[in-house]
Amino acid sequence: MADPCTTLVALAGKLDKLALIRRLCDMIAIPSENPFDQAPSLGYREQEMGDYLLQRLKELSFEVDSHELSPGRRNVWGRLKGKGNGPSLMLVGHLDTVGTEGYPEAFRPRVDGDCVYGRGACDMKGALACYLETARLIVESDIELNGDLLIVGVVDEEWQLTGSQHLGLHGPWADYAIVGEGTSSGANKELSICAAHKGDYAVKIRTFGTAVHSSVPEQGHNAISDMAEVVRSIDRYHRELGQREPHPLCGHGTASVGVISGGSMACTVPDCCEIHVDRRMLPGETVEQINSEYEQLLGRIPRLRFEIGDPLTITAALDVPVDCEVVEASVEAYKAVTGNLPTIRAHPAATDAPNLGFPAVIFGPGAVEQAHTVDEFVRIDELEIATKVYLGVVLRLLSAEEADV
Ligand SMILES: [Zn+2]
Numbered sequence: 001m002a003d004p005c006t007t008l009v010a011l012a013g014k015l016d017k018l019a020l021i022r023r024l025c026d027m028i029a030i031p032s033e034n035p036f037d038q039a040p041s042l043g044y045r046e047q048e049m050g051d052y053l054l055q056r057l058k059e060l061s062f063e064v065d066s067h068e069l070s071p072g073r074r075n076v077w078g079r080l081k082g083k084g085n086g087p088s089l090m091l092v093g094h095l096d097t098v099g100t101e102g103y104p105e106a107f108r109p110r111v112d113g114d115c116v117y118g119r120g121a122c123d124m125k126g127a128l129a130c131y132l133e134t135a136r137l138i139v140e141s142d143i144e145l146n147g148d149l150l151i152v153g154v155v156d157e158e159w160q161l162t163g164s165q166h167l168g169l170h171g172p173w174a175d176y177a178i179v180g181e182g183t184s185s186g187a188n189k190e191l192s193i194c195a196a197h198k199g200d201y202a203v204k205i206r207t208f209g210t211a212v213h214s215s216v217p218e219q220g221h222n223a224i225s226d227m228a229e230v231v232r233s234i235d236r237y238h239r240e241l242g243q244r245e246p247h248p249l250c251g252h253g254t255a256s257v258g259v260i261s262g263g264s265m266a267c268t269v270p271d272c273c274e275i276h277v278d279r280r281m282l283p284g285e286t287v288e289q290i291n292s293e294y295e296q297l298l299g300r301i302p303r304l305r306f307e308i309g310d311p312l313t314i315t316a317a318l319d320v321p322v323d324c325e326v327v328e329a330s331v332e333a334y335k336a337v338t339g340n341l342p343t344i345r346a347h348p349a350a351t352d353a354p355n356l357g358f359p360a361v362i363f364g365p366g367a368v369e370q371a372h373t374v375d376e377f378v379r380i381d382e383l384e385i386a387t388k389v390y391l392g393v394v395l396r397l398l399s400a401e402e403a404d405v
Pocket of ligand 1: 094123124157181
């Protein structure tokens with residue numbers, strides 16, 4: 001195979017910007033809102049988004065398949081078989097979007113100036129459109145890949161990440177992945193490579209007291225007063241987390257109380273109070289370790305009766321070594337495409353990447369600030385850069401002799 005850099009320049013010159021934009025607009029027009037805690041029904045067309053992706057991949061001669069997780073919810077994928085035993089690469093995107101309340105233009109894609117507007121433009125149908133253009137450029141060239149290229153659409157990223165969890169357990173798998181969540185940042189809107197992010201663990205904590213008439217509070221035990229102590233100790237805990245050894249990309253873990261409720265009426269000393277605590281975890285931290293920190297923290301408060309409930313949320317942290325092949329290939333491809341060295345940083349939000357079970361970096365068009373807004377857009381130049389970088393990574397990794405993991 002020719003030098004990947006020369007091949008990349010030749011192939012990138014054939015990028016069809018209009019086709020790329022057209023496919024993105026097609027996908028924005030498919031309302032694939034996550035149904036969240038509802039069963040998928042009319043209007044929640046995640047599956048139709050999956051069918052669209054499958055159809056395009058089939059046209060490109062990919063072998064396509066899917067897994068149904070629950071009625072109407074299906075992970076879909078296509079595989080372009082490599083000719084040898086080289087490593088395989090998966091380009092992963094989620095099929096769902098967040099809701100569209102207060103966003104009447106959500107499913108009417110619009111190209112205006114340098115941007116494409118509509119729900120999912122940057123989160124993350126833009127990346128899916130880039131994957132399809134990458135696939136087209138490879139398929140229509142005479143390049144032979146040594147390893148398999150997979151393009152995968154997963155369901156339910158915006159709520160419980162069940163799509164990527166299922167994929168991690170049941171496949172398909174690959175040696176490396178890119179998850180195309182938007183990584184544009186900074187004043188120059190450069191696309192960064194994100195090799196890590198924090199996880200999230202949210203849990204309810206309850207305090208218990210003894211209810212009595214409020215005219216004789218000394219005869220009862222006030223669960224809200226106790227909770228005030230708990231909240232203060234969690235604030236101190238958060239400050240203490242900031243003193244610990246930081247993760248090189250993620251910085252420090254955090255703890256924050258987001259919800260409080262308790263008591264029923266002013267004239268009764270409350271016997272129960274509840275908070276929801278959100279703990280952003282660094283790679284390597286575990287729920288068990290954090291629960292034992294909570295136990296210790298609360299154990300220091302005199303006469304406190306408390307309970308730590310079942311988790312409300314657990315999402316995994318991501319930590320791919322910066323010298324991992326998929327990070328290095330992404331850096332090299334970015335340099336070849338833009339002439340600049342990319343920033344390697346942590347992604348601000350949780351993603352599907354840690355659920356896959358093999359090294360995955362996050363790199364894609366669009367910025368987190370535009371995701372989930374009622375004026376979502378993606379810059380067209382970022383779509384072009386992302387496509388070329390994906391192409392560069394495919395050429396670099398899939399021309400290697402064998403997987404090195
Ligand atoms: Zn997303």
